[in-house]
Amino acid sequence: MSRLVANPTHAQTAAVPSSLSIDTGPNSLPIEISIVGKAVESGFYKGAFNLAVVIAGLGYFVDTYDFFLYNGMRVTSLAEMGLSGDSLTKIGILILNSQIFGALIGSFVWGMIGDRIGRKKGLLGSILIYSLGMIANGFVQDPLLYGIVRFIIGFGVAGEVGLGATLIAETVHASKRTYALMFFTVMGVLGVTVAGASIEFASWRTSCFVGGVIGLLLLTLRGSLFESRLFIETAGQNIRRGSLRDLCGQSRNLKKYLLCVPLLGANFFITGILLTLSPEIAKATGTPEAIKANIALAVYFLAAVAGDWLGAWLSNAFKSRRLVTALFIAGNLCLAYLFLQKLSLDAFRFYALCAAFGVFNLWAITGTIVVEQFPTELRATATTSNFNCSRATVILMNMSLLALKPTIGITNGLLIVGCAVFATAFYCVWRLPETYGCSLTDQTSV
DSSP, rough: OEEEEEEETTTSSSSSEEEEEEETTTTSOOEEEEEESSSSETTTSSSSSSSHHHHHHHHHHHHHEEEEEEHHHHHHHHTTTTTTTTHHHHHHHHHHHHHHHHHHHHHHHHHHHHHTOOOOHHHHHHHHHHHHHHHHHOOSSSSSOOOOHHHHHHHHHHHHHHHHHHHHHBBBBHHHHHHHHHHHHHHHHHHHHHHOOOOOOSSSSHHHHHHHHHHHHTTGGGOOOOOOOHHHHHSSSSSSSSSSHHHHHSEEEEEEEHHHHHHHHHHIIIIIITTTHHHHHHHHHHOOOOHHHHHHHHHHHHHHHHHHHHHHHHHHHHHHHHHHHHHHHHHHHHHHHHHHHHHHHOHHHHHHHHHHHHTTTTTHHHHHHTTTTTTTHEEEEHHHHOOOOOOOHHHHHHHHHHHHHHHHHHHHHHHHHHHHHHHHHHHHHHHOOOOOOOOOTTTTTO
């Protein structure tokens, strides 16, 4: 007799199954019926755009909104607290470093949680902390408390992108992985665009409250996420999971980990340095009109939607992630050099140049490379911490810039820092193994 049963792989990890299977007998194959999004077969979503992408992507949307909101509200919020000129730039960078340092610490915590007790549980804790932090940010009145709150927010958001990317990569087939992570990344970059726009239509405090409340509302949707089948299988094995000793103590893992850091570091040089400091850079390069960092970031990430799609398409066309990454690094290098020349652009052309950077956004393609480098028992820890170690390179870039700026000026200082960043990124992509089409269950061939 035929019977209707919930998909056994996910029934134990979600409140409702995303598919049902009809068992027609011992010698027949089960027939699946989709309930939410695309049907799930043997623990994998059939389509690149699926339930995991939507729910994890919405979390990444709020994550980037919250994290990059500071870049856009830095000048306005600190001016309201009585800062101006060089002190505003210096304190603003210190607060940004505090946020990034919080993300660096949080990345290891959330990564180990993801590998030891589950990707889904890590995502639940992450969004709770940074949502509460954003609400608290709306009440700050002095720079010291501002820095402390942004540290907490950084700690919370650290888990979103790495855990979300890991969960998505582990729940879609290799043939769909590039586009699934592209959709995930696009939802994140749209969060930055909305953050930039919100500063134009609401006060910075209201924007903080909005981000926090949306995050808490999204927390209620996370219960419908499925846990990764690969994690469930690994959890049943007698092996160490989320072990920093295995990640850093094995030369093969450590080498790949260190080589991955500068790849996204090149992207953070654009978003975390050039565009965040775009008001100061515009003034130094002769732009006669006032430039706003929130608009520069908004147009960048809006264009990055097309850039992420381009990267995914080229990756599939050339069957290579390394080649596309190298091309995008070269594109960013050329644009950065042009960006720092004294061209006396008007505001429209300046923002157009910011948008051009977005076409070469490295986030989706390099994020996919990182996810594919490590075994399942280390994937969340390695991916989450690696993304935030890349983000933390902004601290070194900022420190280098602050040291160079008094003697050679902001544009020359940025040229030197940028040359070092892009040269390192080229070397790392050359040394990393190709991962296009690899199986996440077997890393020995990578």
